[in-house]
Amino acid sequence: MGSIGKSFGTAQVLRNADLRLDAGEVLALLGANGAGKSTLMKILCGIYRRDSGSIQLDGQPVHFTRPEEAIAHGVRFLPQEVSILPDLSVAENILIADLPLKRTWHGREVDRATLNTKARELLDRLGCDLDPDQPLHQLSSPHKRLVEIARALAGRARVIVMDEPTAALAEREVQLLFDSIAKLKAQQIGIIYISHYLDEVFAIADRIAVLRDGVNAGHFDAATASRGEVLDAMLGTSVDQLYPPRGTNADEIVLDVASLSFPGALNDVSFSIHRGEILGVFGLLGSGIDQIGRAVYGALGPLPDSRITLNGAPYLPRDPQQGRDSGLGFVAAERQREGIIPDLSVAANITLPFIDRFAHFATLATQRENDHVQHWIDRLSIRALHRNQPLRLLSGGNQQKVCFARWLVEGLSVLILEEPTRGVDLGARQELYLALRQWTEQGLAVLLISSDAEEVAGVCDRSLVLDRGQVASYFKGGSSPAELLDASHFHQENHT
Amino acid sequence: MLSLLNRPGSGVALLLAFYLFVAILFSTLSPWFLSFDNMMSIGANMAFIGLMCALQTPLIIAGGLDLSVAAVAGLSGVVVALLHAAGINIAVACLIALALGAAIGSLNGLLAVRLGLNPLIATMGTMSVIGGLALVLTGGLTKPLMNPGFNWIGSGRLLGLPVPLILMLLVYIALGWILARTRFGRFVYAAGSNPEASRLVGVPVERTLMTLYTLSGVSGAASGLILAAMLYAAAPDAAGQHLLTVIAAVILGGTSLFGGRGTIWGTLLAVLLLGTLNNGLTLMDVSSFWQDVTRGTVLLLAVGLDQIRTRATGA
Numbered sequence: 049m050g051s052i053g054k055s056f057g058t059a060q061v062l063r064n065a066d067l068r069l070d071a072g073e074v075l076a077l078l079g080a081n082g083a084g085k086s087t088l089m090k091i092l093c094g095i096y097r098r099d100s101g102s103i104q105l106d107g108q109p110v111h112f113t114r115p116e117e118a119i120a121h122g123v124r125f126l127p128q129e130v131s132i133l134p135d136l137s138v139a140e141n142i143l144i145a146d147l148p149l150k151r152t153w154h155g156r157e158v159d160r161a162t163l164n165t166k167a168r169e170l171l172d173r174l175g176c177d178l179d180p181d182q183p184l185h186q187l188s189s190p191h192k193r194l195v196e197i198a199r200a201l202a203g204r205a206r207v208i209v210m211d212e213p214t215a216a217l218a219e220r221e222v223q224l225l226f227d228s229i230a231k232l233k234a235q236q237i238g239i240i241y242i243s244h245y246l247d248e249v250f251a252i253a254d255r256i257a258v259l260r261d262g263v264n265a266g267h268f269d270a271a272t273a274s275r276g277e278v279l280d281a282m283l284g285t286s287v288d289q290l291y292p293p294r295g296t297n298a299d300e301i302v303l304d305v306a307s308l309s310f311p312g313a314l315n316d317v318s319f320s321i322h323r324g325e326i327l328g329v330f331g332l333l334g335s336g337i338d339q340i341g342r343a344v345y346g347a348l349g350p351l352p353d354s355r356i357t358l359n360g361a362p363y364l365p366r367d368p369q370q371g372r373d374s375g376l377g378f379v380a381a382e383r384q385r386e387g388i389i390p391d392l393s394v395a396a397n398i399t400l401p402f403i404d405r406f407a408h409f410a411t412l413a414t415q416r417e418n419d420h421v422q423h424w425i426d427r428l429s430i431r432a433l434h435r436n437q438p439l440r441l442l443s444g445g446n447q448q449k450v451c452f453a454r455w456l457v458e459g460l461s462v463l464i465l466e467e468p469t470r471g472v473d474l475g476a477r478q479e480l481y482l483a484l485r486q487w488t489e490q491g492l493a494v495l496l497i498s499s500d501a502e503e504v505a506g507v508c509d510r511s512l513v514l515d516r517g518q519v520a521s522y523f524k525g526g527s528s529p530a531e532l533l534d535a536s537h538f539h540q541e542n543h544t
Numbered sequence: 545m546l547s548l549l550n551r552p553g554s555g556v557a558l559l560l561a562f563y564l565f566v567a568i569l570f571s572t573l574s575p576w577f578l579s580f581d582n583m584m585s586i587g588a589n590m591a592f593i594g595l596m597c598a599l600q601t602p603l604i605i606a607g608g609l610d611l612s613v614a615a616v617a618g619l620s621g622v623v624v625a626l627l628h629a630a631g632i633n634i635a636v637a638c639l640i641a642l643a644l645g646a647a648i649g650s651l652n653g654l655l656a657v658r659l660g661l662n663p664l665i666a667t668m669g670t671m672s673v674i675g676g677l678a679l680v681l682t683g684g685l686t687k688p689l690m691n692p693g694f695n696w697i698g699s700g701r702l703l704g705l706p707v708p709l710i711l712m713l714l715v716y717i718a719l720g721w722i723l724a725r726t727r728f729g730r731f732v733y734a735a736g737s738n739p740e741a742s743r744l745v746g747v748p749v750e751r752t753l754m755t756l757y758t759l760s761g762v763s764g765a766a767s768g769l770i771l772a773a774m775l776y777a778a779a780p781d782a783a784g785q786h787l788l789t790v791i792a793a794v795i796l797g798g799t800s801l802f803g804g805r806g807t808i809w810g811t812l813l814a815v816l817l818l819g820t821l822n823n824g825l826t827l828m829d830v831s832s833f834w835q836d837v838t839r840g841t842v843l844l845l846a847v848g849l850d851q852i853r854t855r856a857t858g859a
Contacts, residue, residue, distance in 0.1 A: 372746040391737035391804035401745040403727050411725050
């Protein structure tokens with residue numbers, strides 16, 4: 049792809065972006081949110097039309113105006129969200145575009161034997177031994193991903209673009225995907241890999257291309273480049289440290305969980321958080337990290353058997369209203385489904401949990417609300433055209449800042465965060481970490497729950513590791529990502 | 545054309561433009577159309593429908609739907625007529641009818657919110673039950689309802705304006721204020737836009753919807769009273785045929801059936817537009833069968849244009 053340009057209205061998203069992909073190569077495409085990665089890829093795959101520039105495939109100029117044309121030329125786009133048909137079988141999902149048919153006495157019907165054989169062959173190419181007859185909804189997320197890739201292979205794909213393919217995967221599951229990518233490389237298929245995770249990129253990519261503000265900001269050989277170089281290229285300014293320095297803790301305990309259980313997920317978990325501290329909870333998928341935060345907050349319903357003390361008084365989780373009114377705040381992992389109110393304005397989203405504080409009898413006090421909102425928009429540098437813009441129009445990182453800002457009011461004791469920076473670009477991540485540290489210095493306690501070992505090791509003052517619903521170990525003071533992974537039985541499970 | 549449609553708020557602007565177009569068209573075709581009396585008669589005739597639309601709008605914004613509202617109107621008129629015929633004080637009879645509306649609304653809420661039934665199915669069920677009950681109670685016959693005080697609600701005038709029109713406008717003003725300026729209004733939009741996220745920040749999603757279903761039932765009952773007062777009689781099936789108009793007006797006014805978006809003023813404009821269309825076509829002696837065709841076409845056009853606009857902006 050050469051000198052690609054693209055504008056939306058007055059916003060020029062791409063200027064002179066270049067990209068080269070060789071057969072049998074994994075090219076990582078990096079860039080902060082809004083750098084133009086997705087736009088460039090959508091142009092390649094015929095979803096958007098380019099304003100300028102050229103694309104050559106095997107030396108031939110091509111111009112795809114519809115996704116179907118790109119697919120016919122073997123160029124496939126796998127979006128971030130898995131697009132599968134949950135009620136159909138593995139084989140049907142793979143060959144949906146070209147189901148083998150056979151003649152029977154009542155017309156034509158799907159030839160199941162051929163279907164399964166063909167699907168089997170394609171799955172073999174990925175080194176994957178799924179049962180072709182199994183319905184998709186029974187599969188785990190990484191296997192759904194593999195089915196998607198097999199579908200691309202069925203269409204004789206030669207270039208596969210993967211947009212954050214591991215966003216919903218736990219680290220153990222990522223390996224499954226990486227093994228298949230290695231197999232694809234050996235079959236001379238070129239892969240463009242978009243990701244926010246530097247670790248992954250260095251593990252899988254041959255070359256790294258960085259976009260910034262719609263132009264190329266650097267090309268690196270993954271074998272020789274350093275993380276610092278790549279980060280600098282992405283962010284423009286030199287990022288010495290993604291994570292802020294650690295704070296000093298007070299001794300006063302804010303939240304003391306003596307015993308917390310939830311059927312099938314948590315078994316007698318105990319921990320405590322001090323004022324001004326960030327306590328990390330690390331674990332793999334299914335370890336209980338999906339439940340621990342919301343159980344305390346009350347989002348899982350009443351837990352009468354729990355023994356929890358909050359600010360020195362007994363606290364029983366009941367429902368989110370009770371959690372909120374007791375001084376707990378909660379930011380859920382699934383931002384789109386459980387975080388943002390897409391149609392409400394940025395302002396209304398921020399004031400929603402504590403709307404009572406902005407009401408004067410029955411009427412909302414517009415001025416007070418606007419002042420509060422503007423304060424946090426400035427402090428967190430939330431990039432919105434206006435505070436009355438609907439939240440759905442903001443980028444993921446800015447939406448997440450809004451989800452944080454909701455809880456930043458007088459009287460909040462503990463902020464519970466699930467996967468606080470999932471799908472958030474590096475620039476916004478750095479801003480969020482820094483802001484978190486500032487609030488803890490003012491006495492806020494934070495429970496940071498994450499499946500990103502780097503994040504927990506980098507941000508948290510103390511941490512604990514969950515494994516199969518129980519606390520596997522506590523780390524006082526710092527911990528390294530490797531220690532956390534070790535404690536989570538990551539390695540043991542991989543070897544058995 | 546598309547760039548014009550891209551502007552924010554163009555949905556309402558488009559509706560207003562269409563309304564003016566229709567009004568000018570009819571005023572050139574019929575000398576009576578623009579007269580004060582005719583304008584007032586449009587308002588009075590649409591008021592009982594507008595009242596049902598007024599509460600249906602926040603209900604749909606919050607992610608609910610009430611198909612039984614017009615059937616409640618029918619039953620409420622019948623109940624008042626029967627109670628009045630039995631010698632019960634008309635004011636007491638009206639209160640009983642309104643309470644009945646609230647009870648049916650709560651039942652809808654119970655089914656759709658607490659039991660989690662699909663609101664389309666749940667309220668279709670109650671619609672059928674209530675419509676049937678109204679027929680059972682009257683044997684399918686229209687019951688006369690003459691009471692000067694009561695009939696004033698439907699056909700009286702206050703300061704030269706029809707009473708039903710005044711009642712309807714008061715409800716719109718109150719709701720406009722509630723939706724834009726109160727905590728409850730925020731909850732309505734939040735619940736419809738993303739119920740799970742709303743619940744997680746402590747918004748009382750279920751209570752908000754329960755309240756709206758109950759109020760929708762009350763609006764149905766009130767609207768039945770106005771209709772019976774206008775007609776000097778209660779017909780069990782008089783209001784049921786207007787259900788489609790109610791839903792059409794709310795959607796035409798820009799409220800999203802998926803919840804989260806819409807305004808009460810868009811609905812008011814749509815109510816007036818549909819009323820004007822009916823009135824103009826009647827003045828021009830177009831058969832009422834053709835009026836159904838027109839109303840449906842306008843609805844499809846408006847929703848189709850809105851869809852094109854949404855796709856163009858990607859918003």
